[in-house]
Amino acid sequence: xxxLGGRWRLLIVSYLINGPKRFSALxxxxxxxxxxMLTLDLRALEEAGLVTRTIFPxxxxxxxxxxxxxxxxxxxxxxxxxAFGLWLKEREAGQDPEDP
Amino acid sequence: xxxLGGRWRLLIVSYLINGPKRFSALxxxxxxxxxxMLTLDLRALEEAGLVTRTIFPxxxxxxxxxxxxxxxxxxxxxxxxxAFGLWLKEREAGQDPEDP
Numbered sequence: 001x002x003x004l005g006g007r008w009r010l011l012i013v014s015y016l017i018n019g020p021k022r023f024s025a026l027x028x029x030x031x032x033x034x035x036x037m038l039t040l041d042l043r044a045l046e047e048a049g050l051v052t053r054t055i056f057p058x059x060x061x062x063x064x065x066x067x068x069x070x071x072x073x074x075x076x077x078x079x080x081x082x083a084f085g086l087w088l089k090e091r092e093a094g095q096d097p098e099d100p
Numbered sequence: 101x102x103x104l105g106g107r108w109r110l111l112i113v114s115y116l117i118n119g120p121k122r123f124s125a126l127x128x129x130x131x132x133x134x135x136x137m138l139t140l141d142l143r144a145l146e147e148a149g150l151v152t153r154t155i156f157p158x159x160x161x162x163x164x165x166x167x168x169x170x171x172x173x174x175x176x177x178x179x180x181x182x183a184f185g186l187w188l189k190e191r192e193a194g195q196d197p198e199d200p
Contacts (some may be wrong), residue, residue, distance in 0.1 A: 004181065048188075074186055080180040081104065085171055088148075 004077070008033050009041050013071065016051065020066035041064045050074060104177070108133050113171065114178045116151065119165035129132050150174060 005011055008030060015021060015029045026040060045051040048069040054087055056062040067074075104110055108130060115121060115129045127138060142165055145151040156162040163186040167174075 004184075011195070070191075073184055077180040077184050080177040084104075084173055084177050091170075 004074075008037065009045060010074070010078055010081055011047065012038070012041055013050070013067065013074050014082065015066045015073060016065060016071070017078060018066045020054070022062060022064055026065065045071075104174075108137065109145060110174070110178055110181055112138070112141055112145065113150070113167065113174050114182065116167045116171070117178060120154075120164045122162060122164055126165065145171075162192060163178060 010025060011030060015026060021029070023038070023042075026037065027033065027044075030038070033041075042051060042053070046053050046065075050068055050073075052066050052068045054066065055066045056064065111130060112126060115126060121129070123138070123142075126142075127133065127135065130138070133141075142151060142153070146153050146165075150168055150173075152166050152168045154164045154166065156164065
């Protein structure tokens with residue numbers, strides 16, 4: 001549980017499910033996260049073997065993050081979290097039908 | 101997502117799925133959490149309508165926390181997280197069968 005305890009880690013994983021992303025692209029996806037926190041979270045996910053980091057020898061170097069094979073284990077967690085998040089958003093936005 | 105972003109919130113919910121619990125019992129379930137953090141997390145879950153707080157007029161007063169009806173929406177999230185946690189634990193404990 002501790003591995004996913006960070007506020008942003010599951011969110012980071014959710015953005016990687018759709019395909020590899022550069023550091024800068026992840027930052028654009030999650031504007032509220034600091035550069036330092038994103039670095040630390042990605043490192044923790046990498047050390048747990050859930051995310052891979054690939055460095056491309058461009059100038060300047062391009063660093064791409066992707067979900068590792070084991071990272072697929074997180075898909076059900078992200079899905080369940082996403083469904084809950086949508087329900088919460090709808091509940092906040094919608095009016096109670098019994099209370100017109 | 102922010103609601104569940106706290107390191108302990110889903111863990112707290114997971115302990116309430118089995119039935120209502122007093123504050124002190126929750127602290128025993130999660131020894132690593134501070135009293136202050138548990139208070140704040142329970143308050144956030146209560147404000148989101150996911151957890152109820154009942155005060156019994158004993159001396160001293162007994163305060164019991166329970167999953168609210170809407171809290172059931174969290175069960176799939178807790179289940180998915182638990183399955184992932186078990187897989188992670190097994191992976192850490194077990195040896196790779198292809199690598200004797």
